[in-house]
Amino acid sequence: MPTFYDRFVECAERRPNNIAVEIQNPDGLESYSYAEVRRMAESFGGWLLANGMPPGERIAILADNHPRWVAAYLGTIAAGGTAVPLDTAYHADQIAKLLRDSGTSLLVCDAKHWEIAREAVAGSEVQIVLTDSALRPDRRAGAPVSTHSGRSPEHTSGLLTTLDALFNQQYPNFSPVPRAPDDIASLLYTSGTTADPKGVMLTHANLLGEADAVFAWAHLGPEDAILGVLPLFHVLSQMANLLLPLVAGARAVFLSTLNTTELLKALRDRRVTAFAVVPQFFYLIHDRIFKDVVQKGALVRSAFRLMRSVTVFSRSVGLNPGRLFFGKVHALFGTQMRYLVTGGSRFDPQIARDFYSLGIDVLQAYGLTETSGGAFVNVENEVVIGSVGKPLKGVEAKILDPQSAGYEEPATGEILIRGQIVMKGYWNRPAATAEVLKAGWLYTGDLGYFDADGNLFITGRKKDVIILSNGKNVYPEEIEAHYLQSRFIKEICVMGMEGTAGTDKLYAVIVPNFEVLRQRKVVNAKEVIRFDVESLSAKLASTKRIS
Incomplete structure (x- = not known):
């Protein structure tokens, strides 16, 4: 069975001069061909390999999104190694914990995270490879830059070498190490800040299973460009912004600076x-659109509402005049946009x-690190608002004890999932693995239901359920x-309060939406x-009403 890297090589051989990765x-703009x-x-x-790395050896990566991150992975x-992407928000003690847990022998990091990396490996045998110790003003090879300590990294203890030094070496006879489908390709941690961090083992079969499932849903190829703003240690980003584009021959686009201006510039200029992305980014764009409308005159606001109503009606009969009515809004996402997808957390149905x-159409998706990304x-x-849609090809799902x-x-x-995308298990955690993997089914811990058409609706987490005295189960998220x-409620937290026998009720802490309240005077x-x-x-x- 080919690996993810084999599929990447196929693309590189067919179209070697096509841009594979670029960072704005x-x-x-910094661009690299396949x-x-x-x-x-x-x-x-x-x-x-020249330094004797055995198959399956864990190599950790602690760096911001960059073509060099991609090259290290x-x-x-x-x-033949296993990539261990690490959360760049972690402190040194948290990084050290994950390095020990994974048995990592080498840590690849950038200059920005050098001090944290050096502190994390102190007292261990883990050595460091720095990604960007020798960059010219155009960010390619050239004169060295300094670390935060003011010393050139080449003269700092703990550093083994730099990627620039390695890129100058040639291995003309290099051949990828063959790996079995069940061998681990990537180890992603889901709870590195707890006393018991869990590394999700994703195999080569998992990665290609995810790719094949997504390609059966979306048609992506060399003409496509996929924008990535989430960090590559996040499973959604690793799937959408690394795995998919590089096996489809597409272009992966990253941002060195993340803000609304740079995001909209990339959407506009990079032919995305x-x-x-996670819902937060769509919320930012939504706020920008509707705040702009609020500032317009009454006539414009009325016309805006009318055109929205016409668009909704037209879409119900198979027409979509939205691009004609709201050309400037569509232009925010660029003229080439075909797929807008959100996942990672609940997407507000009103948005x-x-x-x-x-x-x-913002296509809501659902998946877990344990399912290699999307499921x-x-x-x-055919968007069903409020739903995460139907299973991808090759994915089975059912509801346990509805x-x-x-x-x-x-x-x-509880939602159960089975298929090639389901993880091998948790690294060195047989008890935790047995708790969630049973007879090939992944017990997600998420609660939901299917409608008559097979669309899945997520209602909450199993551990968050409130059991009333009458035996009814109530799910706070729902x-x-x-x-x-209510447009006047910004945030709400529902909780159960015990009273006398049979009189327990639901209460809520509400954070008002002061901005809307001010606008409405x-x-x-x-x-x-x-x-x-x-x-x-x-x-x-009645059992679901707050008091």
């Missing part, structure tokens, strides 16, 4: 065709409806989502919110 810097990325990866991989896999009314996703022009919370309420239970329909905020809460409560079963 405030002062310019041939260049392959050369960098194989220089690193060749060096690992690819080189590790090409040499696919953008997968989804707002985008839909502008003629824009469910909506389909373009139970209804009341009359006409959907039967909800109730919170219902009350968040609301003085008696408490009464306005109370009215909204009571109105929304009337639409819920």
Whole structure:
């Protein structure tokens, strides 16, 4: 069975001069062709093998998104190793804990994280390879830069070598190390800050299974560009911004500086065709659109509402005038955009409806680190708002022990997933693995239900369930989502409070949306919110209403 790296090499041989990876810097663009990325990866991989790295050896990466991060990851896999991407927000003690747990022998880091890396490896046998110790002003090879300590990294203890030094070495006879489908390609940590960090073992079969499942849903090829703003240690980013583009022959685009200006510039200038990101980024763009409308005159606001209503009606009969009505809004995402995907956390259905009314589909997806990324996703022009869609090809799912919370309420239970995308297990955690992997099924710990068409709706987490004295199960996330329909509520936390026998009730802590209250010139905020809460409560079963 080929590996992820083998598929990348196929693309590099077919189109060696196509751009594989580029990073947008405030002062310019840094681009690398497939041939260049392959050369960098194989220089690193060749060096690992020349230094006797055995198959399966763990190589950790602690760096911001950059083509060199990609080269280190690819080189590790090409040499038969296991890549261990680390969260760049972790402190040195947390990094040290994960290095020990994974048995890492080598840490690749950039200059920005040099001091943390050096502190993390102190007293261990782990050595460091620095990604960017010798960069010219155009960020390619050249004069050395200094670390935060003011000393050149080449003269700092703990440093073994630099990628620049390795890129100057040639390994013309390099050949990727063959690996079995069940061998571990990547080790991703899900809880590195706890006393018991869990490393998710993703095999070569997992990675290619995920790629094949996504390609059955989306048609991506050399003409596509996928923008990545999430850090590459995040499973969504590793899947959407590394795995998929590099096995499809597409272009992966990264940002060196993350802000709204740079994001919109990349969407506009880099001919991006696919953008997968957590909901927060869509919220930022949504706020920008609707704040701009609020500042317009009454006539413009009325026309805006009318065109949205016409768009919603038109879409119900198979037409979409959104691009015609809201050309400037569509232009924010660039003229080539084909796929807008969100996942990683709950996506506010009202935000989804707002985008839909502008003629824009934001495709909500669902997956876990334990499923190699995505497992469910909506389909373009068939979006079911509030749902995460149907399973990807090759993915099976079912609801364990579904139970209804009341009359006409959907039967909800734990979501179980099976397929080639499901992890091998947790690294050195047999008990934790046995707890979630049973007879090939992954017990996700998430709760949900399927509608009649097979679309999955997530209602909460198993551990967050509130069990009332009458035996009814109540899921806070579902109730919170219902009350968040009030534009005057910014945040809400639902909890159960025990009373006398049979009188337990639900209560909530509410954070008002002061910005909306100010815009509406609301003085008696408490009464306005109370009215909204009571109105929304009337639409819920009595067991789900907050007091």
